[in-house]
Amino acid sequence: MIDYPAAAAVAAVIREGSFERAAAALAITPSAVSQRVRGLEERLGAILVVRGQPCRATELGRALVGHLDRVRLMEADLAPALGARAAGEAPPTLRVAVNADSLATWFPAAAAAFGRAAAATLDLTLDDEGHTAERLRGGEVVAAVTADAGPVPGCRTLPLGTLRYAACAAPDFAARHFPAGATAEAMASAPQLRFDRRDDLQARWAAAAVGVAPTGPVHWVPSTHAFLDLALAGLAWGMQPAALAAPHLAAGRLVDIAPGRSLDVDLHWTVARLPAASLRALTAAVTTAARRALMPPGGGGADAVAGRRERP
Incomplete structure (x- = not known):
């Protein structure tokens, strides 16, 4: 059987990032948190928490925390019927x-x-x-x-449902970098926005819509709203959620560099x-x-x- 107070200590350490913050969240001492975590690890014969700054879960630790979450959800439904809340x-x-x-x-x-x-x-x-x-x-x-x-x-x-994106840029940026539209030549030099290293939406769209991958300079912007704001400011072009871009397109603050070629x-x-x-x-x-x-x-x-x- 799982020792649920100990499992709760493991979950707190993983989510709070340290034994000290886990202790504060559980209203017990850091020593008690450490004893519970270590005791459960010894019983299971496996490491649940990788100690560090911050502390991280092992694969088994993540599975244990997920199980605890599910148990708590079920208990929340049962407790009122038992008068236990x-x-x-x-x-x-x-x-x-x-x-x-x-x-x-x-x-x-x-x-x-x-x-x-x-x-x-x-x-x-x-x-x-x-x-x-x-x-x-x-x-x-x-x-x-x-x-x-x-x-x-x-x-x-x-x-x-389907979330639609449009390739957008500020009008002055589009006039400078896309005078003939979203051509292969423009894609080779126009600065682009990317969310992070896993964001290849611009590349997917350009390959399908233009036939080439964009190779212009990249600005990394890990925020949806900043992604839109920097396009509005004229920094670069990028794929914008159509729902956010629509009012700016209607007002002329953004232009679609390839009208009708959206990505769904x-x-x-x-x-x-x-x-x-x-x-x-x-x-x-x-x-x-x-x-x-x-x-x-x-x-x-x-x-x-x-x-x-x-x-x-």
Whole structure:
């Protein structure tokens, strides 16, 4: 049997990053946290926490924390029926992986609807939509917004809709770097925006729409809103979520460097198969918000380019 107080200590160390902060979160001493973690590791015959600054979970440690999260969700449903919920006890927390572009566009409406419907909190982990499902497979989260429609053991996957992107630049930037439009020559020299080293959306779009990869200088901008702001300021061109770019395109603050050649990313909701009320409420909120804000799944037009966003 699992020693759940010890497992809670492991989870606190992993999430807080140190034994001292874990002790403060659990309202016990650092020595007690250390004893619980070490005792559980000895019982299991395996390391659960890699000590360091910050402390990190081993693969088994992540699996243990994921199991503990699921147990807590189930207990939260059972406790009221047993009269066991203590006054002032913290509500359960749902740990969810979501990509930055969804968080900057349609996901806040889902989170707000969930907050009104359920007595639970959210702990959001940012990752690119091509990798969020791995967070589920590793037991780190109970649900994820993902571009990966592949099966995840113990989970079900629901289509959410399509997030559309447009290749945008400020008018003066476009006049200087794209006088003849998004040509192969322009792609070789025009400065571009990239979210991080895994963001190859610009390359995917250019290869499909223009026939070449962009090789111009790269500005690294790991923020959806800063990505848009720097394009507006005329620093570089980049792929912008259409929902964020639309008012700026309409007002002339941005231009589409290849009109009609958008890129569509199909998103899915992959969620653990747990009969927890809070998880059902979150799924309902996410699917409703996505249905209202996203295009229908696979609903791209003839000029849309299929792709996947490689940014968190």
